[in-house]
Amino acid sequence: MEKKPISRYPIPELSELPEDIRQKIEDVSEKAGFIPNIFLALAHRPDEFRAFFSYHDAIMEKESEGLSKAEREMIVVATSARNECQYCVIAHGAILRIRAKNPLIADQIACNYRKADLSARQTAMLDYAMKISQNAQAVNDADIELLEEHGFDQDDIWDIGSISAFFGLSNRLVNMSSMRTNDEFYLMGRQPYVK
Amino acid sequence: MEKKPISRYPIPELSELPEDIRQKIEDVSEKAGFIPNIFLALAHRPDEFRAFFSYHDAIMEKESEGLSKAEREMIVVATSARNECQYCVIAHGAILRIRAKNPLIADQIACNYRKADLSARQTAMLDYAMKISQNAQAVNDADIELLEEHGFDQDDIWDIGSISAFFGLSNRLVNMSSMRTNDEFYLMGRQPYVK
Amino acid sequence: MEKKPISRYPIPELSELPEDIRQKIEDVSEKAGFIPNIFLALAHRPDEFRAFFSYHDAIMEKESEGLSKAEREMIVVATSARNECQYCVIAHGAILRIRAKNPLIADQIACNYRKADLSARQTAMLDYAMKISQNAQAVNDADIELLEEHGFDQDDIWDIGSISAFFGLSNRLVNMSSMRTNDEFYLMGRQPYVK
Amino acid sequence: MEKKPISRYPIPELSELPEDIRQKIEDVSEKAGFIPNIFLALAHRPDEFRAFFSYHDAIMEKESEGLSKAEREMIVVATSARNECQYCVIAHGAILRIRAKNPLIADQIACNYRKADLSARQTAMLDYAMKISQNAQAVNDADIELLEEHGFDQDDIWDIGSISAFFGLSNRLVNMSSMRTNDEFYLMGRQPYVK
């Protein structure tokens, strides 16, 4: 099979992009060694690009006592798997492997998080993320209390829900544009870690 | 019954907010005559607040030949009704009534858009928005071609999908925080328009 | 857009109708100030018309200690919203506003009854009505006991279930005939009540 | 196992019932040789009993060129199977076997009507009945046109939809009251017919 294109929509030339967007793409490219396709696929809409990555960074690039960066990626992978978002599962699966220093956890969560090597606390976190994703209208006090029993505070709970909700947006953008996953993500972080 | 609070989360004092956020709230308050609760309920997270409203404005505060501002609100109301988001249905229902100069259309769409006083083109637009909302993983070329037959171009189609996806995020934030709808929205735009 | 017709089916002339049906239509018209479309849309089937309104009146036009007339309308609105019945949500939403002397409650319930200004008892009532509507085959003793804990007796529980089940019938008749909602209902009962 | 009772609700003594209801029960008892439990289980609510059976008779006790009595029973069995209504599947399955003079057809339809010994016209009839039962909000012109191509006229189509909708009500009443099926129905009409 011929490989499918990056997006159903045209990809702008980097040289045609607004300076701040071009800069952000160059930064990520330097850091990752390649340009993740989502940066290219959203670039034709500069304002949406800026808002999207601002939102993303606000909830993903922080780390609290209650919610590590790796755990944030777990939420992304679980939510995106349920929404059948190829790009987000594979790209954030790679990031999760790296952040968790665990080459197995991303595939486990993508397939069935209930059977993954997670703590009861992390499973409760993902149960809540899935409820936000699939049935947010029915979220109630009992859901919140269960998370509190596992030691999450109100800010953590906001983060869990927001990450699930934000990636629900991301998943839909990816699927509506048939965004292609970069080949580089598939193998990242799969080598066993020396302990 | 006692009225429920604005949000499950605390609402910051306006005086404690960063200047740009306080200014944005004062602007909307002046324009609307009251502060829509979503501005208060998101204010405890300034970066997310900024990203949220930037995204919102980028897709809602524009008007293209193919997609009027009223039609954008139709997408919000249809998507939010399916996600059972009280705030978005009622607040954007009010805006839709005003923008469409039609006191009936918001309730019709919220209840069952297939039976509303819409053109076949508008119904196809909402069918696509609902597929993005409910089953985006299955969007395919046939969906896109159907919209093109109704005269939507690629940018319109991106907008329809993005609005549905963005309000999917908004609907989940509202439901997870039990955000309360301002009383003012219920009656706005319900008076018949002189033609 | 041109407005859609009252029904997919022809509407008989009042003068051609059987006397009892014509009389019932005139009575409701006098009381409401207009003829609610469901009376016109069912009139082509006199026996079904009679049975439908007899059933309706038997469960809706009574009031028990455990279940007020306003609460009966809450059940109608919640059930009809889930079944996406435009006519029933909007027409009975109007009646609910009037009977509950509350201009907000109908829209709140139609959008997401779990977030409406209701007592825990009323929410349990609607949970049961929704189970009858969506999953009656799984109703069990625990459902009944929960309602009893909230103070509903066996007759109330029958009423809650019957109202949900009867409006399931009504909702399907409306949707299969594309019955149009009268314009008059949209604004009824929306003015704030003096307390 | 001990047999379960006729209903979760008390069954009135025949002697305590209003004259018309007692008479109707005696008539059906004489005709059938036993009292079908639904007559007993609804009798504690005389007005609802009367309306229920009036509605039932108006749509089931007629026969049109387009829709035989046996075909009406097919709709009941298919709808009730989907709603998991034990009483209606078994009792109306018996009536269907008798009216269709076919000892196999009821079980075939109850299990999977798409695989039953039916004409393409009858399968289309049941497809529409199932759409009314499961997704009436989405019924559209294409559904109606398909039935017309199979020779159903507007009155037939109303009947198909109404029977499905009415038995949706009946199915819910049965399930909410845990109404027991009479033993007599199980074997009725199962003997092969001499042709």
Place this chain on the structure above:
Amino acid sequence: MEKKPISRYPIPELSELPEDIRQKIEDVSEKAGFIPNIFLALAHRPDEFRAFFSYHDAIMEKESEGLSKAEREMIVVATSARNECQYCVIAHGAILRIRAKNPLIADQIACNYRKADLSARQTAMLDYAMKISQNAQAVNDADIELLEEHGFDQDDIWDIGSISAFFGLSNRLVNMSSMRTNDEFYLMGRQPYVK
């Protein structure tokens, strides 16, 4: 209506079949008095035929203290009804009637097992079988513990799940080949048993 054929696929002549398969078919024919169609419909694939019936016999032709043969058939009927498998519901319904010496139980379970004349223990068994059939990915320790409280041991629980899972396979084979149910099954075991 003309009767539908035994299968969408051709049925081999008995004389053309491998000796062991022909022998197995003759044995079942002698025992039952006719050849159940599933033996004919699978015979065109000898290896799959052998594996299918080996699996079937391993889980169905045994009886443990915790799970009788009749109870095993209950699981088949409940699972197959949910999967709308005409052949399995009707054929195993017949076997269930015979093994349980109860002419009513098969139809009761096929329609709605929650309302059948079953013990709480048997209902819990079927609840678990349905979870395996519909949502096996969510099975957890609480499901297992509930069965243990009803006295099932680990081997019983394996059997309940395996029977549900195996007949999920069987149901799909039947539906994909439009396998016809033998007329003989419909009436088997329906005569009341002398006690």
Place this chain on the structure above:
Amino acid sequence: MEKKPISRYPIPELSELPEDIRQKIEDVSEKAGFIPNIFLALAHRPDEFRAFFSYHDAIMEKESEGLSKAEREMIVVATSARNECQYCVIAHGAILRIRAKNPLIADQIACNYRKADLSARQTAMLDYAMKISQNAQAVNDADIELLEEHGFDQDDIWDIGSISAFFGLSNRLVNMSSMRTNDEFYLMGRQPYVK
């Protein structure tokens, strides 16, 4: 996190197993370099073990003109992903990568086969496999004709459906026993192939 065990059920010692089963396990161990857990997890039930692998081999270890071994694995991965079966997605994903000589295809299909680098013919194959998995009761002539238009013959179509149905069984066994995936599978076949 501590790693979860191989199965909810005890794993027999190899030395205690019947000779043919021990031999089969040793053969696969020699070929793969490790013992895939499913061989261990099913070994406590020798007859089911034999039937399971006989069935598996009959449909998976053959190759026809219409359906390659790699395509058979695609069906396994797509079906197992939908059923959230961690073991089957990861283990057969590895086999698919090797058989297809494509390090990307397994993850693409597991996430969303509609967006994978597949031919239209392969996508139609997976659409049918998913219908067997999710809605086999509704399979009809149109489904079969579509596959024929893509060049599949009746035997191929039987195979596609059988593979989906058999792995439906496998997926349920894995989930009910919480079967653990061997670490070895995760990385197999991920290195780019020299062409």
